[in-house]
Amino acid sequence: MTTRPTIKEVSKIAGVSFKTVSRVLNNEKHVSEETRRRVEEVVAQLNFRPSHAARILAGRRSFQVALLYDNPSPYYVFHIQAGAMERCGELGYRLLMQPVDTTARHLVQDVLALVDEAHLDGLILSPPLTEMPELIDALDKRKLPYVRIAPGLRKNHGLATAMDDVAAAREITRHLIDLGHRAIAFVSGPESHVSSKDRMAGYRQELEAHGIAFDPSLVIAGDYSFASGGAAAKALFVRTPRPTAIFAGNDDMAAGALAAAHEADIAVPEALSIAGFDDSDLARAVWPPLTTIRQPVRQLAYAAADLMLSGKAVVQQLTLEHELKVRATTGPAPTP
Amino acid sequence: MTTRPTIKEVSKIAGVSFKTVSRVLNNEKHVSEETRRRVEEVVAQLNFRPSHAARILAGRRSFQVALLYDNPSPYYVFHIQAGAMERCGELGYRLLMQPVDTTARHLVQDVLALVDEAHLDGLILSPPLTEMPELIDALDKRKLPYVRIAPGLRKNHGLATAMDDVAAAREITRHLIDLGHRAIAFVSGPESHVSSKDRMAGYRQELEAHGIAFDPSLVIAGDYSFASGGAAAKALFVRTPRPTAIFAGNDDMAAGALAAAHEADIAVPEALSIAGFDDSDLARAVWPPLTTIRQPVRQLAYAAADLMLSGKAVVQQLTLEHELKVRATTGPAPTP
DNA sequence: CTGAAAGCGCTTACAG
DNA sequence: CTGAAAGCGCTTACAG
Structure with missing residues (x-):
């Protein structure tokens, strides 16, 4: 060589x-x-x-930050990486992409080790790392600059970019109510994810704002996976009367519910409306295409890098706009 | 700090x-x-x-390699990263994940610059970077260790891991022929991708091996996108007689064709069989679930890192097994 | 506007 | 088994 x-x-x-x-x-x-x-x-x-190595060693700053993630969704990871990478590049920083194992016992130590080894100038955290109090505390104590994308906890603490999950869930619930639906089921994500709790809260708030009683039996626990969406739908299909709409906490579960509906020969949206959340690649690949909430994943990461590195941020926390995407899985409630 | x-x-x-x-x-x-x-x-x-920086500077090796990619598919990128990362970690190497712009005019220079800046010990290339002769030549000249995942060109040159696209395409075509299909359409990927050419070659070879004449009018050019699969299907639907099966060069296009079939109210697989290629996340998320070829993406990357870094490789090129996944979009040809 | 010295945190090559 | 010296390729702080 x-x-x-x-x-x-x-x-x-x-x-x-x-x-x-x-x-x-x-x-x-x-x-x-x-x-x-x-x-x-x-x-x-x-x-x-x-040589980066020589510059890092001699200089006071490394111009190097890391993006930490532990997320099973290729779609999510891909766009978080792209957004963060773009802004870091523009600002002259290198971005290390670091998958981490959030179930590891020494997670905090491992992260701090990485910071030392690579002389990192900062850290970009994505869920579920944003929701780990021990990590946040350790970084604060270390006085290490960091920014969180979609902080589930302590939303007003430190630098963060987010969308309003509660408001978005209310919007999609309202969309279903406006179509005449009253028996609207909700498929939740994992208990541990704050995003899931927020979406459920929005669902519930909007129902109650319209004088529709919240019915806990219409809430089925899922885990954000396609399979769990299908299982939830099947559980709902045996109820009489059957709910006329299903709002799933993410697109994977919505796609699972949609497949279950096809299998059970339930016409969507004529006999059943289904809505998702995220607007991932899946949303436009299934048939009919999913009504969902567009989550600005890439922009969230771009803005996060900017907040931490540009030195021009005027706010600590930034909320980006979501968008209701009405496609073809939602329609008027069937007349009884 | x-x-x-x-x-x-x-x-x-x-x-x-x-x-x-x-x-x-x-x-x-x-x-x-x-x-x-x-x-x-x-x-x-x-x-x-x-400190990595100090070690790199003082030592003869950096224990650092980069994975280069320029691929629009989150699924593909995610799994390539995961596989390469896993093997690099096991062998004590750090992996830099580097998206690159293959349309940039100074691509080769940019890659060599990265090698210098980061003192890289080696490079892992994924398509379409594996198919750029100037890059390969430059790396050979530089005597820089590298390995290619799915080399389209010069398949017997240097270190590489691959699957057999031709054989896999023959298998899926045979599956359709065995189901009684004779008018089988093929939706190709972009001209420039060797994988697409190989899949088409396999399709053609298998047809001819069964005495079925190759009909160029049954081949529609796509670009690996969902939309192009839908457009190709629509073009095929107006033909009389309509082909009874569509083999799409990847899952995205197969999903597009499937959505088009739903929209045109053509029952799958009763009236039309559809097969994809890749076994991406999409394949199980659409309905009915896609018959496709499982491409061992993650393993391809894992083995590539191993080939380059373990020092125990006994072969230069490694071919990994694919697998025909018969799911629910293919069935017996309709009787005329 | 330009340069010589010191030092960043390690490994290498050499001694003992 | 252990250590002192030199050096990796740069930036920093200081001179001129």
Whole structure:
């Protein structure tokens, strides 16, 4: 393997001290136009790139942050990565993408170890890492800059970007009520996810705002998986009267419910309306396409990186807009 | 921000030279059991982790490799990352996940720049980067270790892991022929993807092996997207007689065709069989669940990292098994 | 505007 | 089995 060129070789060829090359690389003032040009020429000619390791070691900052996640959804992870990567790149930071195991016993220690090993300047946390009090406390204590995407807990603590799950759930519930539905079932996500609790709270609030009594027997516990959505739907199908609408806490479960409806030969949306949450890739791939809430996943991550790194943030917490996407799985309630 | 402990602080507390601490950290021989224990105690107590930057700078190797990708599929990227990450971790390497822009004019230069900046010990390439001759040539010239996942071109060149697209496409075509189908349409992926060409070649070979003439008008060009699968299906639906089966080059396009069939009120699989390729998340989320080929994406990446880093590889190219997943979108050809 | 010295936190190569 | 010296490729702080 050929060895990389170094700053000294560049300086030798350009006929200046290596300190001057360093100045050019860092866009510092006090370099004559001609010297700058000459150095830049040599840099381009050798395709020279300074060693990150050397810069990190010598400098006060690493210009390196990590995105921590532990999420089973490829869709979610992909877009979180893309959004964070984009903003970090624009601001001159490198982004390390770090899957972590939130069930590990030494999670906090592992994260702090990573911070030390990589000399991280900051951390971007995504759910469910945003909901771990021990982690938050440890980072605060360490005085390490960090930002949370969708903080379930302590929503007004530190830097964070989020959408309003409660309001979004109310909107989609209202959409169903406006279509004439009264017996609306809710398929919840895992107990431990605050997002799931928030969505259920929104569902319940909106029902009650319309004078519809909340019926706990219409709430089925799922776990955000396709299979759990199908199982929940099947449990609902044997009830008489059958609910006329199902609001699932995410798109995977909604797709599971939709498949169960197809299997049971229940027409969607004519006999049953189904709504999801997220607007993931799935939402447009199933048939009929899902009515759902568009969650601005990519933007949430982009804004999170910006909040932490741009130095121009005027707020600590930022709430981004969601959007109700009415597609084809919801329709007027069937007349009894 | 609290500053990290260093090897010198550890050595001071443990009462040894910092060189001895270095020996313990690197599991070198010639350290007395007692000294080792004492050092390890201090390391644990301080939660000390050595600086990657310092190690990279001082050592001959960085124990750092990068995974390069430019793929629009969250499913694919997620599993490639997971597989590569797992094997790298097991072998003591760090994995940098690097999205790259394959349409950039200076792609090769950018990749080599990354190699220099991060002192990379090697590169894992995924499609479509595996199919760029200039990149391959540049890496060979640089004598930089690399491995390709699913090399479309020069399949017997260098380290690579792959599945047999041609054989898999033959299998799924045979499955349809065995069900009595004769008018089988094929929806291709983008021209530029070798995987797409291979799948089409398999389709054609299997038809001909069964004495079924290849009919170019039954081949519709898609681009691996859901929308293109729907458009292709609609174009096929207006033909008389209508083909009784559609083999789409990937699951997204198969899902698009399936949605189009639902919309046109064509029963699947009673009136039309549809098969996909990949066994992505989509395959089980649509209804009916898709018959498809399971592509061992995660294992391909795992094996690729192993091939490059374990030092125990006995072959240069490794072909992993695919699997025909017969689910519910394929059935007996309708009797005319 | 430019440069020589010191140092970042480790590993390597050499001694003892 | 253990240690002191040199050096990796840069930035920082100080001079001129």
